[in-house]
Amino acid sequence: MKRLYEDENLEKQIYDIVSNENNPIEVIRQNNQYKYHYFLSPLRHGLLEWYPFEKEGSLLEIGSGYGQLTSLFTQKVNRVVAVEDSKSKCDIISKRAEDAIVMLSDFDDIQLDEKFDYIILCNVFEYAKSFFKSKNPYVDYLNYLKKFLKEGGVILLALSNRLGLKYFAGAKEEHANQFFYGLNGFNDTDIVQTFSKTELEDIINAAGFSKYKFFYPYPNHEIPQVINTDKTVNKIPFMGVTEFPDDRIQVFEEEIMNMTLSQDDLCQYFANSFLVEIRSSDMRYPTDDIDFIKLALNKKKEFQVTTTIWSDGTVSKSPVCPQAENHIKEMYDASKYGMGRIKCLNAEMKDGAIYYDFLKQGSFENMIVDAAIDNDKERFFKLIEDYYDALFYNSFESNEYSSEEFLNVFKVKSDITFHCHERSFVDLNLGNLFIIDGEFTMIDYEWPFDFQIPLEYIFYETFRYYFYSNERVREFTSYEEIFNHFNLDIENIGLFEEWYCNYLRYFLNRPPITHPKIISLETLTGEDLNDIDLKNKEIKKMRRKIKMKNKEIKKMQKEIEKNNKKIETILNSNSWKITKPLRKLKSISKKLRF
Numbered sequence: 001m002k003r004l005y006e007d008e009n010l011e012k013q014i015y016d017i018v019s020n021e022n023n024p025i026e027v028i029r030q031n032n033q034y035k036y037h038y039f040l041s042p043l044r045h046g047l048l049e050w051y052p053f054e055k056e057g058s059l060l061e062i063g064s065g066y067g068q069l070t071s072l073f074t075q076k077v078n079r080v081v082a083v084e085d086s087k088s089k090c091d092i093i094s095k096r097a098e099d100a101i102v103m104l105s106d107f108d109d110i111q112l113d114e115k116f117d118y119i120i121l122c123n124v125f126e127y128a129k130s131f132f133k134s135k136n137p138y139v140d141y142l143n144y145l146k147k148f149l150k151e152g153g154v155i156l157l158a159l160s161n162r163l164g165l166k167y168f169a170g171a172k173e174e175h176a177n178q179f180f181y182g183l184n185g186f187n188d189t190d191i192v193q194t195f196s197k198t199e200l201e202d203i204i205n206a207a208g209f210s211k212y213k214f215f216y217p218y219p220n221h222e223i224p225q226v227i228n229t230d231k232t233v234n235k236i237p238f239m240g241v242t243e244f245p246d247d248r249i250q251v252f253e254e255e256i257m258n259m260t261l262s263q264d265d266l267c268q269y270f271a272n273s274f275l276v277e278i279r280s281s282d283m284r285y286p287t288d289d290i291d292f293i294k295l296a297l298n299k300k301k302e303f304q305v306t307t308t309i310w311s312d313g314t315v316s317k318s319p320v321c322p323q324a325e326n327h328i329k330e331m332y333d334a335s336k337y338g339m340g341r342i343k344c345l346n347a348e349m350k351d352g353a354i355y356y357d358f359l360k361q362g363s364f365e366n367m368i369v370d371a372a373i374d375n376d377k378e379r380f381f382k383l384i385e386d387y388y389d390a391l392f393y394n395s396f397e398s399n400e401y402s403s404e405e406f407l408n409v410f411k412v413k414s415d416i417t418f419h420c421h422e423r424s425f426v427d428l429n430l431g432n433l434f435i436i437d438g439e440f441t442m443i444d445y446e447w448p449f450d451f452q453i454p455l456e457y458i459f460y461e462t463f464r465y466y467f468y469s470n471e472r473v474r475e476f477t478s479y480e481e482i483f484n485h486f487n488l489d490i491e492n493i494g495l496f497e498e499w500y501c502n503y504l505r506y507f508l509n510r511p512p513i514t515h516p517k518i519i520s521l522e523t524l525t526g527e528d529l530n531d532i533d534l535k536n537k538e539i540k541k542m543r544r545k546i547k548m549k550n551k552e553i554k555k556m557q558k559e560i561e562k563n564n565k566k567i568e569t570i571l572n573s574n575s576w577k578i579t580k581p582l583r584k585l586k587s588i589s590k591k592l593r594f
């Protein structure tokens with residue numbers, strides 16, 4: 001059974017890479033194709049890095065692929081058994097996860113006399129009809145797995161949503177590598193099948209599981225940035241940029257449509273992926289308390305933090321690994337002071353994590369964007385003036401900020417006089433600013449620095465994100481307009497951009513971003529349509545109509561040619577030339593000729 005992105009040549013490459021202990025991020029930089037991201041990117045761990053596994057627990061991973069998640073599981077639980085159906089894959093898994101027991105077996109005939117706390121199927125369950133022969137392979141395979149599951153254990157399924165928004169927006173269905181294939185129901189294949197949320201719920205219920213919880217990894221379950229739940233998927237809709245592995249049609253802006261769906265409480269049905277926790281008992285599970293997860297695995301280890309929104313109305317920031325523990329402590333220490341008239345939301349330290357209240361009110365970002373949407377420049381600039389005054393309050397002018405600490409982060413020295421505070425926060429995203437009791441209050445204060453940083457740069461960085469990610473803001477205003485409003489020198493933007501890029505290099509450690517070719521609807525030609533296997537029934541119907549119209553047009557053209565020949569015959573006849581009335585008729589006929 002050949003699964004997603006697998007091929008023999010790639011398998012050999014992956015084996016050589018893991019055998020030689022090559023840095024996976026460097027390998028991806030040299031081979032920036034999505035299949036390398038899929039099998040090698042450390043960001044793959046984000047799917048379950050946050051999951052509250054019991055350390056002394058046992059885990060059965062069915063369909064481990066090339067071991068892209070197996071090494072994570074060996075860090076999380078005491079015993080891991082990884083099952084694969086080919087020896088070459090088993091060899092790769094053994095290299096990547098030495099503490100795992102790797103078992104060569106068909107997925108429908110696992111010879112184990114053991115029960116597990118966790119059973120994992122990531123991008124495997126959708127292939128059940130290819131390896132489990134029955135009238136209802138998906139229901140029956142879940143029933144088959146019950147014999148390996150402890151009382152109180154869970155099955156974790158991760159797979160794409162058949163009705164994922166990305167497919168409507170023009171991305172290919174990745175299993176078949178065809179446009180709109182899953183939307184038509186996988187009707188002509190006996191190998192693979194994904195499901196809508198309702199379809200998947202029906203399968204789970206039919207298998208006798210009455211308790212389960214859906215999670216929604218965004219932008220997908222392969223390389224997630226956030227994990228949503230039913231409580232938050234419409235309240236905190238994903239607005240990031242979604243990456244796709246292959247060429248795609250640009251039907252609409254996915255993030256804008258996702259916001260529209262959230263307003264009608266529909267995001268859960270059109271999420272690109274599902275992670276489903278299928279439970280074997282009615283007991284309370286640790287995940288009952290989790291509403292939302294934000295991941296930061298694209299950073300260097302010393303800055304990797306998981307942000308969790310809990311059902312009791314609190315938010316926590318916890319270190320992903322021991323190297324990040326000091327980063328959490330620095331955040332907590334910094335929470336006791338602010339910057340200008342911007343204060344930090346009160347926090348407390350507990351079990352090595354920061355906790356603070358979840359604010360349900362709208363952020364300052366909502367106010368800014370609403371003003372842009374309403375095309376209200378006066379309100380927009382009044383809000384920015386309030387922010388500017390709070391940021392620059394009680395600051396001082398300095399040209400001595402290029403200290404050793406500053407240059408360690410920002411690299412480029414400058415002696416231009418700017419405004420500074422003795423302590424600084426960067427990455428002051430307006431989505432993390434709230435007005436509470438008339439005061440600007442900052443949450444998610446992750447980047448405090450105990451040295452001077454020019455406030456003009458921090459001000460620039462605040463708006464850089466919006467000019468990069470929000471077309472509506474770009475159409476509404478510009479850096480020039482904002483800088484001129486505050487009498488800031490627009491010439492400094494080049495320096496600020498250098499600082500910003502070096503700041504990103506300071507904390508980021510991520511693979512490069514894939515850039516698929518975008519086929520615009522405006523430039524889509526008939527030749528493109530022939531190259532793309534569009535399975536959509538409506539498009540097929542349109543093609544039939546066009547074909548019929550083309551036949552009618554050809555018929556009309558033949559009739560026109562026939563009539564034109566008759567007219568030519570009349571015009572060249574002697575009788576036509578005899579009378580003046582007929583010459584008039586000739587003139588008229590020329591005007592009417594096809």
